[in-house]
Amino acid sequence: xxxxxxxxxxxxxxxxxxxxxxxxxxxxxxxxxxxxxxxxxxxxxxxxxxxxxxxxxxxxxxxxxxxxxxxxxxxxxxxxxxxxxxxxxxxxxxxxxxxxxxxxxxxxxxxxxxxxxxxxxxx
Numbered sequence: 001x002x003x004x005x006x007x008x009x010x011x012x013x014x015x016x017x018x019x020x021x022x023x024x025x026x027x028x029x030x031x032x033x034x035x036x037x038x039x040x041x042x043x044x045x046x047x048x049x050x051x052x053x054x055x056x057x058x059x060x061x062x063x064x065x066x067x068x069x070x071x072x073x074x075x076x077x078x079x080x081x082x083x084x085x086x087x088x089x090x091x092x093x094x095x096x097x098x099x100x101x102x103x104x105x106x107x108x109x110x111x112x113x114x115x116x117x118x119x120x121x122x123x
Contacts, residue, residue, distance in 0.1 A: 022049035
């Protein structure tokens with residue numbers, strides 16, 4: 001996959017990230033936080049997960065790598081940005097309080113980050 005155009009890599013990463021983060025979002029909200037279907041329907045969860053990821057991943061892929069040229073600062077700043085931006089979106093879209101929204105965002109982003117790192121090893 002490393003020889004693919006950067007934009008194609010982004011589309012693959014976006015698809016993969018959407019799948020992971022929306023699945024984790026649903027699991028956390030339904031199974032761990034016990035959010036009922038009546039107050040938080042599936043289309044709302046899907047929409048919130050889609051927009052949170054779609055709003056932050058382009059920054060992580062196209063803006064931050066050119067601002068931070070070394071890997072560690074890039075990862076720390078870009079992933080922190082994603083976590084806090086998505087936290088804010090979850091607070092607005094899912095009406096979560098700040099701390100639960102932060103936890104949800106951190107879990108979603110951690111899952112997709114580590115799954116992506118593992119996937120990258122095999123491609």
